[in-house]
Amino acid sequence: MGIEDEVLKHLEAADWDDIGVKLTHYAHWRAFRYKWRTGNPDQLPAGMTPRDIALRAILKVWIGKRTWDPDKYPDLLAHLKWIVKSDMNHLFTSKGHMTSGRINESDDPDGLELTYDEAIPDPLSGFCESPPTPEDLLLAQERTGHEEKAKQDLFALVKGDEDLELLWACFDDGIDKSELIAQEMGWDVTKVYTLKRKLLRKASAINKIMRQEQ
Amino acid sequence: MASNTEKKAFIECFSNFMSDSEGLAQEDLVAELKEQKIDIDQLKIDVAEIVKRGSEKRRLGWRRHAKQKMEGIEKLIGFTKTIPDAAINAKDKIVEFIKDAYGPGALHHAEAYFRNKVALSENDIKNLFEDLEQLESMEKSSSKQD
Numbered sequence: 001m002g003i004e005d006e007v008l009k010h011l012e013a014a015d016w017d018d019i020g021v022k023l024t025h026y027a028h029w030r031a032f033r034y035k036w037r038t039g040n041p042d043q044l045p046a047g048m049t050p051r052d053i054a055l056r057a058i059l060k061v062w063i064g065k066r067t068w069d070p071d072k073y074p075d076l077l078a079h080l081k082w083i084v085k086s087d088m089n090h091l092f093t094s095k096g097h098m099t100s101g102r103i104n105e106s107d108d109p110d111g112l113e114l115t116y117d118e119a120i121p122d123p124l125s126g127f128c129e130s131p132p133t134p135e136d137l138l139l140a141q142e143r144t145g146h147e148e149k150a151k152q153d154l155f156a157l158v159k160g161d162e163d164l165e166l167l168w169a170c171f172d173d174g175i176d177k178s179e180l181i182a183q184e185m186g187w188d189v190t191k192v193y194t195l196k197r198k199l200l201r202k203a204s205a206i207n208k209i210m211r212q213e214q
Numbered sequence: 215m216a217s218n219t220e221k222k223a224f225i226e227c228f229s230n231f232m233s234d235s236e237g238l239a240q241e242d243l244v245a246e247l248k249e250q251k252i253d254i255d256q257l258k259i260d261v262a263e264i265v266k267r268g269s270e271k272r273r274l275g276w277r278r279h280a281k282q283k284m285e286g287i288e289k290l291i292g293f294t295k296t297i298p299d300a301a302i303n304a305k306d307k308i309v310e311f312i313k314d315a316y317g318p319g320a321l322h323h324a325e326a327y328f329r330n331k332v333a334l335s336e337n338d339i340k341n342l343f344e345d346l347e348q349l350e351s352m353e354k355s356s357s358k359q360d
Binding site: 004008011012016017018019020021022024025026028029030032033042051055058059061062063064147150151154170171172174175176177178181189190192193196197199200203204206207210 | 222223224225226227228229230231232233234235236237238240242243244245246247249250252254257258260261262264265267268269271272273
């Protein structure tokens with residue numbers, strides 16, 4: 001059996017209903033990490049939405065524009081997430097869509113991205129190479145202010161719920177992986193998943209705050 | 215924390231945590247997306263359409279490729295039958311075809327084959343292409359194992 005046959009076999013066997021939903025969910029939350037000129041993470045440049053980015057990632061794998069090697073990267077969803085991440089980053093950094101910079105993105109320790117051919121450029125690197133202008137500093141200050149406000153508003157949403165407050169403390173410490181959170185707090189990982197579900201039920205309120213942060 | 219990477223900002227951690235669907239059931243995600251005013255049924259239809267078209271396109275692409283290859287081989291076999299009357303070099307034609315169809319690497323095998331043949335028959339050419347097809351599939355499977 002040829003490589004193409006095998007890729008097709010894997011692609012056809014995948015649960016695309018499940019992938020479509022998970023990838024759209026991923027794209028939706030991923031969009032919050034950028035400050036879009038539109039001021040709305042659901043309305044991206046060029047009339048795109050996070051949903052469109054997710055669908056385009058699926059299309060790219062199917063038409064072979066983004067090749068997928070199931071032997072090297074068996075997790076198809078992880079591969080598609082990487083495409084969404086890369087495409088969203090490109091959409092943000094291209095054609096002058098950047099406004100006041102983006103939410104900080106530190107090195108992603110996932111390791112997945114590092115193994116792919118195309119590295120995702122770090123838009124902050126430009127700021128590091130040349131000394132910041134007074135305008136840059138002002139914008140950075142403004143951004144920090146917005147983020148601090150969003151953080152406070154998000155905290156207000158969970159105040160009084162001890163477990164969610166502890167979860168917030170983990171985010172404050174830079175911990176975002178469910179397993180690491182469980183390890184840090186001495187919880188079973190299923191408890192972290194329960195907390196995530198609890199937060200999802202507050203999605204409308206969270207989205208409102210995150211949009212204001214834009 | 216065991217890692218010595220730069221500490222992530224709160225919002226970054228929060229969105230990373232929320233974007234990860236691990237531990238969430240399909241119902242949780244569907245309910246959340248519906249709250250975002252995303253039409254789940256339409257989303258599934260759109261995905262299914264991409265999958266259907268993509269699958270057709272991929273299958274069609276290979277059939278076309280295989281058909282072109284077969285046509286090339288048949289044309290070459292037909293050409294060898296007219297060799298006595300042809301003024302052009304049959305070996306050059308074959309070499310050109312092999313280069314296009316199997317890549318320059320296959321030429322070494324073909325040249326070795328030609329060295330062992332004083333005259334080329336239709337069967338010789340068929341055997342040569344069978345060898346090349348086998349070599350190609352062996353190369354593919356060994357590169358996959360790597």
